[in-house]
Amino acid sequence: MMTVMAIVFSNIFRISTPGVSYLAYLMTGLTLFNYYSEASNLAMSSVVANFGLINKVYMPKYIFPLSKCLFVGINFLLTLIPLYAVILLTGTGLCWQHILLPYAYLCLFIFTVGMGFLLSTIAVFLRDMFYIYGIVITIWTYLTPIMYDINMIGNKTLAFLMKFNPLYQYVNFAREIILYHRTPTPWMFAGCAVSALGIFVIGALVFRKKQDKFIYYI
Amino acid sequence: MSELEKDLMVEVDGVSMMFNLGIEKGFSIKQWFTEIGKRRQKREEKKKNEFWALRDVSFKIRKGQVYGFVGANGAGKSTLLKIVAGVIKPTKGTVRTWGNICPMIELGAGFDPQLTARENIYLDGAIMGYSKEFIDSKFEEIVEFSELRDFLDVPVQNFSSGMTARLAFSIATVVDPEILIVDEILSVGDIAFQEKSQKKMMSMITGGTTVLFVSHSAEQVKRICDRVVWLDHGKVVKEGGKEVCDEYFAFCTAK
Structure with missing residues (x-):
């Protein structure tokens, strides 16, 4: 999949990222985004899928979305192996700032758990959310600068608005380190933390408020 | 008060x-x-x-x-x-x-049919809120009571329904709860096991436990x-x- 995307986007659309390997550029974004899309999808269906259990035994319901996010997290750690292989093979090289990367991963995880809470709650009340979210994820893939560079967008307002995408924050943070060997600015640290915690708090509050009503709707 | x-x-x-x-x-x-x-x-x-x-x-x-x-x-x-x-x-x-509270409402709700009996004891225990150490210490007791020692490493999907019910009952009754909730489960397994489970229930009930009982x-x-x-x-x-x-x-x- 990644190979196909790399070939298509670098050769056919002639997207190039000045100064850095396009393959490494693509991989950095894709590993993060794939984690988010897989984990949020599984988390969304987790409550509905485990209704049999919820109806029979008492257990804290937040376990379901949370466990899915952790479970996909293990897959994510495995995808770091090809990522580092690409980093080394393309000659991108390592630097000491790599020790800051777990910060971006942690923020992404918190953000995903928050979205998992939110989506699983919505999915209980609106069953066709599964299909709608599939479309949302596709749109989100194209709106997040994964396959292209945000500087390629001519329209300045659009580029500015796209920076509010939380996933952009994490991808950008990781790229700054992996590709450009720079320490992320304090603003980038703040952007990651604020978006992650913000969504987490909203998701957790919605989930908490609605979890007692799940039983009526399944 | x-x-x-x-x-x-x-x-x-x-x-x-x-x-x-x-x-x-x-x-x-x-x-x-x-x-x-x-x-x-x-x-x-x-x-x-x-x-x-x-x-x-x-x-x-x-x-x-x-x-x-x-x-x-x-x-x-x-x-x-x-x-x-x-x-x-x-x-x-x-x-x-x-x-x-020990709710014995839907026994075996946490079973995963693909796992073995041994794994299911831990899984079901965890779902009912017991810690791993607690199950470790009670593991023998559970196995002994369910009489399923020969089938410990068999996936639960290959069990007969009576065997599954016996296993579930054994896991659920291993605790000493202060409040026991029982929903018509005294009739699990064969006659011998029914008697045994009744005796176990009675000893739990007469042991000063508060019981909510449906039958x-x-x-x-x-x-x-x-x-x-x-x-x-x-x-x-x-x-x-x-x-x-x-x-x-x-x-x-x-x-």
């Missing part, structure tokens, strides 16, 4: 539970759009579909009391037990409990319980000593 209140274990106060039987008909965004003109009609339909499984049920259970619940199918017995166990929250009213067997309720609540269509018809039980069965046979 007065002297009387001190040994209170379960307090159910004005509990009502409403289910909406027709609700799954309309909850997708697609339907929301197509039915935008029929809102009023839908709302009336929704009212019609309301079903009150319990209406304003109140009782207090003191330490060591054994409460029996009798009533026809659909009277709300299981719903009531689930509410006390905390599985579902009541629509109205409050439930307060003091002490740890359709007249003898069982009369033998075990000191207080009986008769439920019908979600309402408490009568609450009292064993004589309520006789009245209920007289009522049933009269019909």
